[in-house]
Amino acid sequence: xxxxxxFTVVLLLVxxxxxxxxxxxxxxxxxxxxxxxPGFAVVELFTSQGCSSCPPADALLSDIAQKAEQQNLPIHxxxxxxxxxxxxxxxxxxxxxxxxxxxxxxTQTWQNxxxxxxxxxxxxxxxxVGSRQQQAWRDxxxxxxxxxxxxxxxxxxxxxxxATVAYQVLGDYQGKDLQIALVEKHIQTSVRRGENGGxxxxxxxxxxxxxxxxxxxxxxxxxxxxxxPDLQPANALIIAYVQDRANxxxxxxxxxxxxxx
Numbered sequence: 001x002x003x004x005x006x007f008t009v010v011l012l013l014v015x016x017x018x019x020x021x022x023x024x025x026x027x028x029x030x031x032x033x034x035x036x037x038p039g040f041a042v043v044e045l046f047t048s049q050g051c052s053s054c055p056p057a058d059a060l061l062s063d064i065a066q067k068a069e070q071q072n073l074p075i076h077x078x079x080x081x082x083x084x085x086x087x088x089x090x091x092x093x094x095x096x097x098x099x100x101x102x103x104x105x106x107t108q109t110w111q112n113x114x115x116x117x118x119x120x121x122x123x124x125x126x127x128x129v130g131s132r133q134q135q136a137w138r139d140x141x142x143x144x145x146x147x148x149x150x151x152x153x154x155x156x157x158x159x160x161x162x163a164t165v166a167y168q169v170l171g172d173y174q175g176k177d178l179q180i181a182l183v184e185k186h187i188q189t190s191v192r193r194g195e196n197g198g199x200x201x202x203x204x205x206x207x208x209x210x211x212x213x214x215x216x217x218x219x220x221x222x223x224x225x226x227x228x229p230d231l232q233p234a235n236a237l238i239i240a241y242v243q244d245r246a247n248x249x250x251x252x253x254x255x256x257x258x259x260x261x
Contacts, residue, residue, distance in 0.1 A: 046115075064136065124247070150242040151171060153254070162226055184231060
């Protein structure tokens with residue numbers, strides 16, 4: 001009986017230790033380490049050549065892009081030209097219905113009552129009038145202090161007609177989309193009609209092509225972007241950023257010059 005009792009005690013101790021060891025190890029195998037990298041800012045401006053209030057916002061976006069380049073700041077700027085101003089006398093050559101739909105998606109998510117231009121958003125947060133310089137820089141500086149929870153690695157090849165972009169997202173990508181934009185860094189247009197008739201307008205980082213890639217099943221893949229016939233490769237960038245499908249918050253971004261890929 002003594003032997004049987006001692007054996008039972010030892011067996012229970014061994015089983016107990018094994019249970020605790022497994023309980024300690026198993027969760028750690030299933031945990032995804034928190035991913036963080038330095039802060040960044042994605043600045044999206046919804047604008048139009050047919051809007052008389054937009055040139056000051058376009059100038060502000062240009063100033064943001066210039067300072068980011070001079071100071072090597074991780075700020076990625078995009079100018080989306082909407083098409084709902086086209087009916088008022090001047091068709092913006094860089095406007096697309098999809099860009100208006102993108103702004104509408106933001107408006108619905110923020111539960112705003114109306115769309116307007118110029119409208120700016122930083123990392124998908126609530127929009128504001130795009131010419132408000134102090135608010136723009138305040139929000140950008142605040143956002144840069146917050147860590148990114150995803151990052152993007154890009155590899156791309158180009159032909160005369162298209163860019164093929166291979167991507168891999170690191171960090172949190174569940175429930176996210178990868179937005180990939182082909183932007184032209186500097187554009188000027190002589191507007192002949194409409195609210196800006198007679199003016200030479202200057203734009204920066206104009207989105208020429210845009211693609212949404214779902215990250216639901218995989219964090220890597222390929223996207224193809226058409227290269228507009230009038231695009232100057234030396235004047236172009238590809239910007240990619242990770243965006244939550246539900247609340248439209250942006251969690252990571254990168255960019256690469258078209259001539260460097």
